[in-house]
Structure formats: C-alpha cells, structure tokens
Amino acid sequence: MIDALYVAETGLQAGQKHIDTISNNMANLNTTAYKKGRIEFRDLVVGREVTSLDETGKRDLVSIGNGTQISRVWKEFQSGDLKATENPLDLAIRGGGFFEVLLENGEVAYTRNGAMKVDEDGYLGTLTGYRFSDMIQIPPDAKELEISQDGTVTAYFDNDSLEIGQIQLAGFMNAQGLDSIGQGIYVANDESGNAIYSDAGENGIGILQQGYLESSNVDLVKELVELVTAQRGYQACSHVIRAADEIMQITNDLRG
Template sequence: MSTSAMHVAKTGLNAQQSRIQVISNNLANVNTTGFKRDRANFESLLYQSFRPAGAQTSETTVLTAGSEIGTGVRMVNTEKIFQQGNLMTTDNAMDIAIDGDGFFQVLLPDGQMGYTRNGTFGRNADGLLTTASGYAVQPEIIIPDNAMEVNVSKDGIVSVLQSGDVAPQEIGQLTLARFINPRGLTPIGENFSVETQASGPAVVAEPMSEGTGSLMQGALEASNVNVVQELVEMIEAQRAYEVNSKSISATDEMMRFLSNKL
C-alpha cells in the first residue's frame, strides 16, 4: 500500500510539472503577436475497487458507498483558449489584425497550409505579400513597385494608389479560414497551426461573412495571456507539487518506521 501511495504522488508530481511547463510557455509568449494561451486538462486514473457500491452487507441491506482508491492523475490534453486579444495600433499599413473569428492562410515551405492570427506582413522583392518569415499569404497578392499607398478594407479588399493615379486600384482580396473545432488544430511553431481530422476542414470566406471577423489595417492582435492569472496558476501548481512531494516523504517515513520496528 505504501508503494502505491508513492506511485500516486509521483503521478501528481508529473502532472504539476506538465502544468508548470504549459504556464511557462504562456508567459514566454506574452509578447508574441496573435498567440493564444494554452490550458492543461487533467483526468483521474483507474480506481482500485475493493468493495463495490451495492455489495451485500446482510440479507436485507447493501453497501451504500463503495470502497475505491484512486491510482493518480494524468494530463489528458492541452487546449488553446481562443479568446480575442487586445488590438494594438501600429500605424503600419502592412500590419493587419483580425477582430473576431478566423485565421490568415499562409503557404508553408513544405507545401502545407498554415493558419495564424499574426498579421505582421510585408512584401518581398517581387512585391508578394508575405509573413515576417517570407512565407506567401494566401491568396497571393502582389503589390506594385510604384504603389504610394496600400489600403485594406474591413472585408479584405486590398487596393493601392499608384503614382499618377487619382483613384485607388483594387489588386486582390484577403480571405479568412474558420474551423468547426479550432482547438483541434495542431500548433507547429512560428505562430502557425495546421489542419487535423479533429479540427475539420477549413471553411474559407471573405472577412465579415459566414461568421468570420473583420480586418483592421495598421493594428496587430496582442497575445491573450493574462500575466497575473498565469502567475497565480504557477503558485498554485508549485504548492500542489510541494504537497505531492511531502506525500512521498511521509510515505517513506512510514515505511522506515515499519522496517525499524518490525
């Protein structure tokens, strides 16, 4: 029984260690544009049943509550919390924020379609609209060399004012992707996530249609990490880790006492 108690406490230590790692990653990305905080979810392990509820205690009575002892805890998954982050004004025409639901679509070097909330865009030597890493935004939009002004409307229409023109000229349309279960997306780093069977297929639509949010030019979406909340959860996890460690120490002392006295 004592070794079982140590095992249970060990699962608690592992669980709190995983939780601390999730919290640390949230805090590390507090200034990452478009980052969505993660939350660790836990579940209890199997129970050892010695006498089930309803077992016969006499000819006319049954046990009202069973005798079960848990075997510990484990982390079942981590999930993204897609709460809207604050919109920060940058006054940079290439910065675009999403106000509402949806993801920008970016073609990754391996051919996969990446989805991100980070709208820190620029243009390469060919005028192609890209991310800060140089990956092409989809659908592709080419900004002319002589463009004096770039405008992006709330519904994603991209227009430019070229030298010598009086009126802006439309050059493309930005679209957003939605998912039935965005928490099923797999994060792969660089602020990108990729589609999975759990997320369902991407539903691509123009901004402000089919449930997608609107675009805001000259702004970026800040991380939705709340530093105070994360610090409180870190202290809570630290205390829980200490308690589980004390459980192991207490069990070890009990076993030492038995070995010395018997």
C-alpha cells in the same frame, strides 16, 4: 505505501507540465497574437476485485484512484487587444478567423499574426517567410497599400489605383483542436475539422483592421494566481512522497 509513491509521481509529472505551460504563457506575454495554453487533467482509475461476494456470488469491482495525468494541452483562442502601429503592413483580425499561409512543403497552415512583409517576388506574407495563400502580389511601383475591413487589397500609384486581390479568412468548428507547430502557426486535423473560408465580415468570422496588431490574450494576474496554485499542488505531491518514505522507514525499523 508503494501505491502512494506512484500516485504522487503522477501528480508531480502533471504538475511539472502545468507549471511549464504557465511559464510559457508568461514568457509570451508580449508576443503578437499569442494564444495562451491550458491543461486539462483526468483521473487514473483502475478496477480491482474485492474479496467479498455479492448476492449473485460474483466478486464486485471497485474503482480505485491511481493518480492523475494530462488529458490534453489546448489553446484558448479568445481575441487579444488590438494595438495601433500605423504600419500599413500590419493587419489584425477583429473577431474570429485565421489567415491562411503556405508552408515550405506546399501545405496550408493558419495564423492570427498579421505582421506582414512583401517578399522578393512582391507577394504578401508573414515576417517568418510564409506567403498568404491568396497569393496577393504587390506591383513594384505601388506607392501605397490599402486593405479594407472585408479584405480587399488596393494598390495606389501616382495617378491611379488598382484592386489587386482579397484576403480571405478561415474559420473552424473547433479551433481549440488545431495543432500548434510554433511561431503562432497552426495546422488543421480531424479534431479541428477542415477550414471554412469566408470574406472578412461575413458569417461572424471577424473583420480586418489595417495598421493594427493583435496582442497576446495572456492575463498576467491570472497566470500568477494559476502558477501559485500549480506550485502548491506540486509541493503537496512531494510531501506525499516524503511522508510515504518516512512511514516505510519506520516499518523497516520495526521489522529490524
């Protein structure tokens, strides 16, 4: 019965993390370019010797289930629907790829959120204050800004136009391995591999769509179904603890 308590405890801990992840997905249903989180579980198995001997005179080892735990929490990077905003500083990626931005410490990070602004020095960056690593500076007298599907940025003036840079996209061999640091920002690691840079529209990395933003890829109906499943699993583990406690109480009463 003691084993049953510990096994059920691992189930409760894993179930709570599962429910928290689903709740976070649902809370970010309307967050621009949000990528839903998913959890993978694995069995906790221990090997124990059996009392009987095999034909060689050695004791066998048997695998005994000892509960479950979270093996990893990862992001699903399927593209969300594109939503038209008619704002020239909104940019969406139609397909794979990430924008590369500069963090405050000078390191690079990656995002799918293309809601941009021009900072006080005229550089394109995210609404959260991170500049694009392409370091595209908008002339102060520019009247209009155009970003083509391949990332070419053109500024228009009263009687002239000027190509001022190009936004490149970054791809990864294993995007699911990226570490999330919040606000839709991700950093590369050994699991994701280094970024592979390409112009938009090349090497299957996707194209850019000005005047659009990417919606989250959360499906509310699927999350509700997943939530019910997770809650029932959590409830089952709590029943195991209650049943083990009742059996232990009966055993104590018999001994008394």
